[in-house]
Amino acid sequence: xxQLEESGGGLVQPGGSLRLSCAASGFIFFNFAxxxxxxxxxxxxxxxxxxxxxxxxxxxxxxVKGRFTISRDKSKNTVFLQMNSLRAxxxxxxxxxxERVWGQGRLVTVSS
Amino acid sequence: xxxMTQSPSSLSASVGDRVTITCRASQGISTFLAWFQQKxxxxxxxxxxxASSLQSGVPSKFSGSGSGTDFTxxxxxxxxxxxxxxxxxxxxxxxxxxGQGTRLEIK
Numbered sequence: 531x532x533q534l535e536e537s538g539g540g541l542v543q544p545g546g547s548l549r550l551s552c553a554a555s556g557f558i559f560f561n562f563a564x565x566x567x568x569x570x571x572x573x574x575x576x577x578x579x580x581x582x583x584x585x586x587x588x589x590x591x592x593x594v595k596g597r598f599t600i601s602r603d604k605s606k607n608t609v610f611l612q613m614n615s616l617r618a619x620x621x622x623x624x625x626x627x628x629e630r631v632w633g634q635g636r637l638v639t640v641s642s
Numbered sequence: 643x644x645x646m647t648q649s650p651s652s653l654s655a656s657v658g659d660r661v662t663i664t665c666r667a668s669q670g671i672s673t674f675l676a677w678f679q680q681k682x683x684x685x686x687x688x689x690x691x692x693a694s695s696l697q698s699g700v701p702s703k704f705s706g707s708g709s710g711t712d713f714t715x716x717x718x719x720x721x722x723x724x725x726x727x728x729x730x731x732x733x734x735x736x737x738x739x740x741g742q743g744t745r746l747e748i749k
Contacts, residue, residue, distance in 0.1 A: 630688035
């Protein structure tokens with residue numbers, strides 16, 4: 531069974547940084563692309579970033595390009611989302627996903 | 643970017659009814675279309691991928707169809723637990739995009 535467990539997140543001031551982690555199990559990690567999605571309070575779903583199975587390909591939404599970095603560690607079966615220069619509009623629940631299977635999500639709040 | 647237009651934005655139906663939600667892509671996406679169900683405070687749950695393939699464990703009351711630009715999700719024999727917001731998602735190309743969601747209320 532695919533399991534995805536996110537960690538990290540919390541409250542950060544505008545301009546600050548946070549790193550989200552997603553520990554994966556139940557499948558051959560390096561065979562699959564991994565993604566991050568988010569959902570702002572009361573809003574719809576938004577794709578944030580994806581990384582190929584090898585880690586050689588990374589993709590970003592325009593709204594986070596240049597500020598967020600996705601990476602993966604195959605030795606730890608973990609995918610990361612490094613978020614820098616955070617803005618109030620980045621406040622959301624962030625979900626890790628393997629294809630159509632999503633983790634439970636972590637809340638990131640950007641506020642002074 | 644591929645825009646996904648979902649309709650209706652909300653609907654109300656009775657127990658036992660059948661409802662259909664539609665999703666239109668701004669350009670052809672073959673069958674790279676998924677449907678998700680989301681209940682308040684929970685992560686989205688995938689119901690259907692590849693436009694019509696039911697995910698493991700999802701009841702057969704959910705069905706999907708379509709290809710190219712026009713897609714539908716049909717839910718039959720509505721029960722109170724089907725009350726949720728439903729989203730379509732295209733994964734044909736980046737950026738991955740979603741419809742705006744359909745809020746389903748069971749009367």
